[in-house]
Amino acid sequence: MIQRTAARIEAHNPDSWQACLSRSVTTPEALLDRLGLDPAQWLSGAAAGHRLFPIRVPEPFLARMRPGDPDDPLLRQVLPRTDEVEPQDGFVPDPLEEQGAILTTGLIRKYRNRALLMVTGQCAINCRYCFRRHFPYHEQRLDPDQRRQVVAALSANPDIEEVIFSGGDPLAVSDRLLHQWVEALNTLPQLRRLRIHTRLPVVIPQRVCDALLAWVAESRVPVVMVVHVNHPAELDSNTRAALARLKAAGVTLLNQSVILRRVNDSVDTLVELSEALFDAGVLPYYLHAFDPVAGAHHFHVSDDEARQLVQALLPRLPGFLVPRLVREIPDRASKTPIDLFP
Known part of the structure; x- marks a missing residue:
């Protein structure tokens, strides 16, 4: 209460x-x-x-x-x-073929021991390159009965050890609802981690409020938050303060970026981004090769270009600040690392 x-x-x-x-x-x-x-x-x-x-x-x-x-x-x-x-060959509405990986309403299982929970279709910001910009969120809405079905499906699959709050942006819903999800997931003995993929602490730093930190503290399992920052200019003093509050609460902070034409497709920008993230208490995690989603071809950076960028990062950054260059390929057992020296 x-x-x-x-x-x-x-x-x-x-x-x-x-x-x-x-x-x-x-x-x-x-x-x-x-x-x-x-x-x-x-x-x-x-x-x-x-x-x-x-x-x-x-x-x-x-x-x-x-x-x-x-x-x-x-x-x-x-x-x-x-x-x-302007349609472009090879750019499609569902580049990751996620709709074929739905385990039950609102639950996507692409990998053996991890599952995505589509907490909401809402986002705080509509990124033009979003690979889910065509996703039929209305078909995956979760009412209370369906939330119970999700927990039952997870319970019936004990090899799923990590649940990833996703969406949309899971932090776009109320802390009351997120607290209810955490309480339900805490009943699953196999759960080892709760991961949250979110852009909200970056685009609205005020989202890191006392109510959020309260349910994070009540989680039985460690909480990992993967934020999404593409450019160092996204990190201002308010964002850094919000990230510091999460870190102080014991949240492991990682970052994933997407390589984007005329946004971060330069070595200097990526170096500055990794250094700024580390200063804010966040470790670079993934640099995603561009997903060929319809309507976003103008952001496309080829794998060869992306490879050359990351090669150039190696002598300028310590290894722990070089994000892993990966591509998500449908039906693969994990993200696919892009070989830097083929």
Whole structure:
């Protein structure tokens, strides 16, 4: 009851994460206006992409963009473009073939001892390169009965030792619901880790609130949080403070990035990103080769280019700050490392 009351008070705080989320920019016109960009030059392309995949940009993330710069690396991740409506061979709606790996509603099992729990289809930010931008989230919604079915399915598969909160963004739902999930999963004796894949502590640092830290502390098993940062400009003082609170609570912090054309496809940017992450208490984990999702071909960086970038990182960073370059290939038993020296 105390936690529920605290959550209600937090939700009515104008500086709370819920309030920040509610004030997100949701139209191309508003985004262009806020950044002082000429609507005549950018609006037609942005409107076309927006109709296919609606724009959503939280205020704290928008505040880190450079006004008047259409090539700002944070803006490029969220501004729709005409390229999104131009079909390209090889770019498909479900590049990872996840819909064939659904164990039960809301539960995706791609690997032997790990399963993805689709906590929600909501996100705080709509990244234009998202490999799930076409995912039928409405078919995977979890009501209370289906949540019980998920726990029963996990119980019937004792070789699943790690559950990964995913989505959407799992931290886009209430801490009350997340606490209920943790309580249910704590009943599974085989569970060794709870992993959370999220962008919210980066795009809305206020999301790391007392209620979140409370249910994290109640988890029987260690909590690993994999955040998603693509560019060092995404890490401001508020983000670093939020990550410090998670680390102080005992959460293991890792980062996964996607290699993106004209966002982070330079050696200097990737070096700066790894150093900034380490300074914030986060270890680089994966650098994902680009998934060929329909509507995002303009972000594509070839595997050869990605390989050359990571090769160039090796003499400039200690090994523990060099992310693993990987590709996810449907039906493989794990992520597939890309050989740096074929």
